[in-house]
Amino acid sequence: MFELLGVPPQAFFGQVLLGLINGSFYAVLSLGLAVIFGLLNIINFAHGALYMMGAFVSWMLLTYFGIPFWFALVLSPLIVGAIGMLIERTMLRPLHELDHLYSLLLTFGLTLVITGIFQNYYGVSGKPYPIPPILSGGVNLGFIYLPKYRAFIIAMSILVCFSTWFLIEKTRLGAYLRAATENPEMVSAFGINVPLLVTLTYGFGVALAAFAGVLAAPVYSVNPVMGNDLIIVVFAVIVIGGMGSIMGAIVGGFSLGLVEGLTKVFYPEASTTIIFIIMALVLLFKPSGIFGREA
Amino acid sequence: MKLMSSNLQTMQSEAGEPGKLLDVRDLQGWYGESHVLHNVNLTVRKGEVVTLLGRNGAGKTTTLKAIMGLLKTRAGAIHLDGTDLINKQVREIARLGIGYVPDSRGIFGSLTVMENLLLPPKIADGGFELPAIYELFPNLQERLDSYGNKLSGGEQQMLSIARILRTGARFILMDEPTEGLAPVIIQQIGHTVQRLKAAGYTILLVEQNFHFARKLADRHYIVQEGRVVDEFHNNEVEANLEKIQGYLGI
Numbered sequence: 001m002f003e004l005l006g007v008p009p010q011a012f013f014g015q016v017l018l019g020l021i022n023g024s025f026y027a028v029l030s031l032g033l034a035v036i037f038g039l040l041n042i043i044n045f046a047h048g049a050l051y052m053m054g055a056f057v058s059w060m061l062l063t064y065f066g067i068p069f070w071f072a073l074v075l076s077p078l079i080v081g082a083i084g085m086l087i088e089r090t091m092l093r094p095l096h097e098l099d100h101l102y103s104l105l106l107t108f109g110l111t112l113v114i115t116g117i118f119q120n121y122y123g124v125s126g127k128p129y130p131i132p133p134i135l136s137g138g139v140n141l142g143f144i145y146l147p148k149y150r151a152f153i154i155a156m157s158i159l160v161c162f163s164t165w166f167l168i169e170k171t172r173l174g175a176y177l178r179a180a181t182e183n184p185e186m187v188s189a190f191g192i193n194v195p196l197l198v199t200l201t202y203g204f205g206v207a208l209a210a211f212a213g214v215l216a217a218p219v220y221s222v223n224p225v226m227g228n229d230l231i232i233v234v235f236a237v238i239v240i241g242g243m244g245s246i247m248g249a250i251v252g253g254f255s256l257g258l259v260e261g262l263t264k265v266f267y268p269e270a271s272t273t274i275i276f277i278i279m280a281l282v283l284l285f286k287p288s289g290i291f292g293r294e295a
Numbered sequence: 296m297k298l299m300s301s302n303l304q305t306m307q308s309e310a311g312e313p314g315k316l317l318d319v320r321d322l323q324g325w326y327g328e329s330h331v332l333h334n335v336n337l338t339v340r341k342g343e344v345v346t347l348l349g350r351n352g353a354g355k356t357t358t359l360k361a362i363m364g365l366l367k368t369r370a371g372a373i374h375l376d377g378t379d380l381i382n383k384q385v386r387e388i389a390r391l392g393i394g395y396v397p398d399s400r401g402i403f404g405s406l407t408v409m410e411n412l413l414l415p416p417k418i419a420d421g422g423f424e425l426p427a428i429y430e431l432f433p434n435l436q437e438r439l440d441s442y443g444n445k446l447s448g449g450e451q452q453m454l455s456i457a458r459i460l461r462t463g464a465r466f467i468l469m470d471e472p473t474e475g476l477a478p479v480i481i482q483q484i485g486h487t488v489q490r491l492k493a494a495g496y497t498i499l500l501v502e503q504n505f506h507f508a509r510k511l512a513d514r515h516y517i518v519q520e521g522r523v524v525d526e527f528h529n530n531e532v533e534a535n536l537e538k539i540q541g542y543l544g545i
Binding site for chain 1: 395397404405415
């Protein structure tokens with residue numbers, strides 16, 4: 001089969017693997033965006049910067065405090081999530097009654113500010129972050145050499161995506177969240193603290209971004225602009241999956257990563273644009289996205 | 296039935312002396328710039344079923360929303376068991392023991408019947424347990440896994456009442472529970488209100504359906520242009536039938 005296609009199997013599987021890894025980041029990042037968009041109706045442009053902060057905080061934890069990767073994996077999302085909640089309370093909440101454009105502009109501005117601050121102190125060159133020793137090296141699967149850490153990224157991403165889906169679709173807390181997405185006034189008429197729910201949701205979405213950042217630290221260089229290019233693709237992913245759709249974010253993230261990888265094999269020239277071409281097609285034929293509810 | 300009667304006993308013993316549960320004085324309300332409630336005055340005693348009657352747009356629903364805190368701009372005094380609600384937020388008012396059954400029914404379409412039922416947190420002891428709810432609304436038990444947006448209007452209405460009963464709220468604001476429903480469903484909802492009344496619940500009911508209201512209520516207030524303009528005991532209704540019909544335009 002591979003001979004027919006004129007592609008060596010190693011290259012093929014190599015790109016599939018790379019596609020899945022990119023897809024892992026797309027999925028976790030677009031999931032955070034979807035959770036935030038669903039309840040807050042905010043297009044969180046700061047998501048890329050918060051992802052970068054997730055990576056930087058884990059780098060700082062290691063460099064300044066000697067706290068290893070495994071603790072950073074939990075601590076960094078908590079710290080950045082808390083910063084996210086502060087942002088929601090102090091900056092996004094006052095914009096709540098206004099047009100969504102204001103919160104979009106605010107989060108865009110925040111991206112510039114956050115990126116600028118980090119550039120000022122750390123420059124634009126990347127900071128290295130070591131792969132945790134237990135995950136260094138790899139396994140030869142015969143048809144492909146699988147680095148352990150890359151497999152770990154995919155596994156963690158699937159785990160986090162599934163847990164988030166479960167939390168939102170199958171638990172009591174998730175039911176509050178879905179109900180508040182639909183009719184916040186009615187939810188508050190039951191005695192539920194909706195503003196707190198909003199803050200926690202934003203914090204959770206931000207923590208997901210930071211989590212992706214921690215995962216990215218050992219494979220991509222930790223630098224202030226690491227989120228910039230990624231976030232544009234992630235926005236395309238959520239448009240394709242359907243704004244605010246949890247399933248759309250997860251399935252869309254992984255499959256578009258894969259599509260991108262396969263395009264690199266068969267038509268490398270289009271590999272950076274394929275997602276945007278799909279986005280344009282989806283917008284033309286199903287504007288609410290593949291998993292989105294019709295408006 | 297067993298659960299119902301045990302509910303009944305606890306309600307009555309806790310209801311205590313019949314006193315004013317809700318006391319609304321000179322209530323004013325605004326939707327943005329427009330002044331929609333002018334001097335609404337009404338009281339509801341513990342264990343009473345009181346209706347707000349009036350034509351479309353008279354301010355009945357707005358009065359309920361103002362009591363619940365869902366109307367953002369309001370003035371005057373609303374006392375619930377001595378606590379002033381006027382500066383309280385919606386969620387605080389709900390926590391004081393008011394259950395709200397809105398005219399839109401407020402069912403969450405993306406949640407299942409079970410999730411809708413379990414959504415409102417318990418705010419007091421003595422609410423209905425699930426078996427008692429199923430006994431009251433057998434239709435709901437058959438549809439627990441259906442999504443809210445798949446229910447008929449009557450099922451939505453029952454669910455809207457049922458989920459409030461679970462919370463332990465003793466005082467229910469019910470907004471046009473019969474609107475757009477078939478006579479047989481209206482009858483079922485009427486029975487439900489009667490059973491709640493017998494169990495010591497206090498209900499403030501907004502109704503357009505006067506025939507439904509007069510079978511259930513102890514007293515009726517007439518709302519007109521954002522004011523309470525008249526009040527009748529249910530036993531005065533017969534003597535004032537023409538007057539009431541004049542108010543309601545029927």
